[in-house]
Amino acid sequence: MQIEFFDKIYDSWKPKQLEKFEQLLPILKPFIRSSHSLLDLGIGRAWFESFLLDRSIRLSRIVGADINQFLVSPRLSWVQYEFSKNFQTQEKFDWVVCFDSLHLLQDKNVLKFLKPKGIALISLPVSLMREIPKFENSEILHEGFIGVQEKDYFQLLQSK
Numbered sequence: 001m002q003i004e005f006f007d008k009i010y011d012s013w014k015p016k017q018l019e020k021f022e023q024l025l026p027i028l029k030p031f032i033r034s035s036h037s038l039l040d041l042g043i044g045r046a047w048f049e050s051f052l053l054d055r056s057i058r059l060s061r062i063v064g065a066d067i068n069q070f071l072v073s074p075r076l077s078w079v080q081y082e083f084s085k086n087f088q089t090q091e092k093f094d095w096v097v098c099f100d101s102l103h104l105l106q107d108k109n110v111l112k113f114l115k116p117k118g119i120a121l122i123s124l125p126v127s128l129m130r131e132i133p134k135f136e137n138s139e140i141l142h143e144g145f146i147g148v149q150e151k152d153y154f155q156l157l158q159s160k
């Protein structure tokens with residue numbers, strides 16, 4: 001009963017996230033290639049990855065890290081899930097995305113997971129935008145505000 005209640009609350013947030021993804025898509029599309037790999041830190045229910053597929057955007061590899069095995073449900077067959085409170089890997093990705101999760105990560109140095117010229121997408125509620133550190137060795141390609149029902153500040157960064 002408690003879990004059902006939580007599921008309902010969590011899922012009621014989905015339309016707010018989809019509005020943000022919709023606004024970001026024209027900004028992201030020119031940079032996305034089907035050969036790209038993506039790491040989603042704090043993937044939750046993988047709404048971003050489902051959104052990409054709904055728009056016929058396929059990537060070669062998607063890894064989703066999260067702390068909570070119970071929240072991450074249902075799982076997508078095309079995502080490799082990793083559960084950890086401090087996910088680490090030597091693998092380098094073309095993309096790293098953090099939607100409303102950077103403030104929850106123990107290690108905020110998320111650009112270390114990128115290949116050279118890889119792209120990071122960070123989006124946080126405006127009230128938390130100061131949690132985004134100044135990343136060294138990177139360039140901000142785009143930044144701004146997204147969302148209708150819930151306003152986020154986002155940065156699209158490219159590693160050098």
Ligand SMILES: C[S@@+](CC[C@H](N)C(=O)[O-])C[C@H]1O[C@@H](n2cnc3c(N)ncnc32)[C@H](O)[C@@H]1O
Pocket residue numbers: 017041042043044045046047048065066067068071084085086087098099100101104105106
């Ligand atoms: C606000 S939700 C955002 C989920 C997803 N990014 C989205 O936009 O729908 C935050 C997510 O971060 C996860 N999380 C919290 N602490 C974490 C940590 N230390 N490492 C990885 N994920 C974490 C939560 O379990 C949750 O799935």
